[in-house]
Amino acid sequence: MKLKNTLLLFSALSIAGFNATAQQTGFTIKGNISGLPEATVVELSPSATHKNEKAVASAKVSGGQFILKGKTPGPRLYALTVAGSYGAIQLMVDNREIKVSAASSVQKRGETPVYNFSNVKVSGSPLHDQYLKRIAYRSGLDSAYEAYHRNNLQVTEAMGKARNSKDSLAIDSISKSAAWAKMNRDEKEFFDNVEQKIKGSILADKNTWWGPFMMMTQLSYFSEKEKPLFESFSKEARESYYGRLVKAELFPPTFEGKPAPAFTLVNDKREKSTLQNFTAGKKYVLLDFWASWCAPCRKSIPGLKELYGKYAEKGFQIISISIDKNEQDWVKAQHEEQLPWPSFLDRQSVADAFNVKAIPSLFLIDNSGKVVKAFTGADGLKEKVDSLF
Secondary structure (H helix, E strand, C coil), X not given: CHHHHHHHHHHHHHHHHHHHHHHHHCEEEEEEEXXXXXXCEEEEEECCCCCCCCCCEEEECECCEEEXXXXXXXXXXXXXXXXXXXXXXXXXXXXXXXXXXXXXXXXXXXXXXXXXXXXXXXXXXXXXXHHHHHCCHHHHHHHHHHHHHHHCHHHHHHHHHHHXXXXXXXXXXXXXXXXXXXXXXXXXXXXXXXXXXXXXXXXXXXXXXXXXXXXXHHCCCCCHHHHHHXXXXXXXXXXXXXXXXXXXXXXXXXXXXXXXXXXXXXXXXXXXXXXXXXXXCCCEEEEEEECCCCHHHHHHHHHHHHXXXXXXXXXXXXEEEECCCCHHHHHHHHHHHCCCCCEEXXXXXXXXXXXXXXXXXXXXXXXXXXXXXEEECCCCHHHHHHHHC
């Protein structure tokens, strides 16, 4: 019996030693991606955090191949990207050897390259296999969206044409048509289905870290209605790495009623401005965090212009702060939008100071520098500004 116990103990120590060695070794990602130019720099950055992250590993491509090495503190989702570009391979990583292969193609969006990766294959990562199973439901949603788009293509194209030509009679006629009513019903049905599927994918893992992980990956931002989801998680899930990320975003330190964080912005002429510069002589200042690639941000600009035109002479100022990675994309978007108020690129991590997790994010600040109201999206903004003037 003593010998048996000794052997069991030796076996347990051997396994523990092996695991410790594996953890100390870290990860090695061997990549083979066709279509990447020689000496292209690829990077690995934390993903599913709802903020821009710095690369934790990088390597140069040689003959389509590269090796990334590092150490992850636990199971994490990372984005494999080409430096200075958009487009990524999402990859679940723990401390082991993982192989990734894919084909790449590139196109331009503004001044920033956009990489598309196809035929992606990942081996050596059981975690990645589990991740793929958990997000497999999205292929059904993709098919449903294609059907919705196809079935309503004629009426949406007609409306788009009418809006582009500013044909108010056609717009009015189409908006009152049976086809437009059907499109609205189909749209609601589709997005109700999306919401149901996403909620189901999260609750299926409410007792492990996968639950909050799915919240971070399947939802781009959180609102009050997501709090019951978090509260349904087990203690283990809530206290996990991704659980802490969800909690920090759902229950952020509020800025409302408090002085806004101090910051400095630099314009395209490299001139510096502070919040005090913006509030001087104004009743209220609206900080608008946006980006050239953010469709909801750009969709909200006409409404912001309307508010600005209505209240600028009464002491209302807007300051747009772009979180674009590439300065030329920001410059191009400014030119396209013709913003009549000051606009800046966030070179000083101002978005982090305001705990911006999703865009558009807007902060209404009074002339004393105090935050009156914070908004994720523009809902309720017009009503609030109207009430102040």
